[in-house]
Amino acid sequence: GENVEQHPSTLSVQEGDSAVIKCTYSDSASNYFPWYKQELGKRPQLIIDIRSNVGEKKDQRIAVTLNKTAKHFSLHITETQPEDSAVYFCAASSPTSGSARQLTFGSGTQLTVLP
Amino acid sequence: NAGVTQTPKFQVLKTGQSMTLQCAQDMNHNSMYWYRQDPGMGLRLIYYSASEGTTDKGEVPNGYNVSRLNKREFSLRLESAAPSQTSVYFCATTGGAHTEAFFGQGTRLTVV
Numbered sequence: 001g002e003n004v005e006q007h008p009s010t011l012s013v014q015e016g017d018s019a020v021i022k023c024t025y026s027d028s029a030s031n032y033f034p035w036y037k038q039e040l041g042k043r044p045q046l047i048i049d050i051r052s053n054v055g056e057k058k059d060q061r062i063a064v065t066l067n068k069t070a071k072h073f074s075l076h077i078t079e080t081q082p083e084d085s086a087v088y089f090c091a092a093s094s095p096t097s098g099s100a101r102q103l104t105f106g107s108g109t110q111l112t113v114l115p
Numbered sequence: 116n117a118g119v120t121q122t123p124k125f126q127v128l129k130t131g132q133s134m135t136l137q138c139a140q141d142m143n144h145n146s147m148y149w150y151r152q153d154p155g156m157g158l159r160l161i162y163y164s165a166s167e168g169t170t171d172k173g174e175v176p177n178g179y180n181v182s183r184l185n186k187r188e189f190s191l192r193l194e195s196a197a198p199s200q201t202s203v204y205f206c207a208t209t210g211g212a213h214t215e216a217f218f219g220q221g222t223r224l225t226v227v
Contacts, residue, residue: 001174032213043205043218051213089157093213100146100165102173103216105157
């Protein structure tokens with residue numbers, strides 16, 4: 001099955017600096033890569049996603065890049081703000097024997113933005 | 116329009132007790148999932164259901180059973196709870212292959 005590794009597990013940055021979180025995946029059949037943000041005690045919520053036919057996607061201060069050859073993708077947050085502090089999860093969507101696709105998550109990165 | 120609703124939000128069980136976690140979605144999605152979340156381990160897939168009437172094992176199915184009652188509801192049952200099943204459980208649903216997963220609010224389960 002798919003295996004997703006995520007680094008770093010914790011990341012502290014000064015407000016206004018950039019943050020980068022990196023993930024690798026193992027299954028070359030994976031073709032959809034979402035990123036989720038989870039605030040303390042809350043449910044994970046999608047912040048950005050990318051499909052395998054695209055190399056980069058941006059949404060305001062957030063961007064994701066994908067390198068299919070190397071099987072890695074990264075989340076970039078620019079001009080960080082205290083409200084960006086949360087746990088971030090990467091995921092990879094791979095085919096299953098049924099019609100559903102299996103979403104495999106990384107272990108998470110605790111981002112802390114210091115004021 | 117509630118999205119994905121899980122019950123209960125909190126539960127304490129004694130070792131060996133059984134319980135069922137309920138999940139319902141009003142998004143008309145075919146696929147539903149049960150994940151468990153443990154510190155430092157992300158979300159791990161327990162079981163999933165591609166459509167009404169079908170269920171499949173995920174990464175960590177041992178000790179659990181599921182029922183896809185209809186298109187809206189997907190329940191997770193612990194027949195004989197163990198302390199290792201102490202976790203936060205999330206139900207999720209997706210509308211298609213490359214679409215967002217919507218999560219319920221989670222169930223915090225403690226087995227003593």
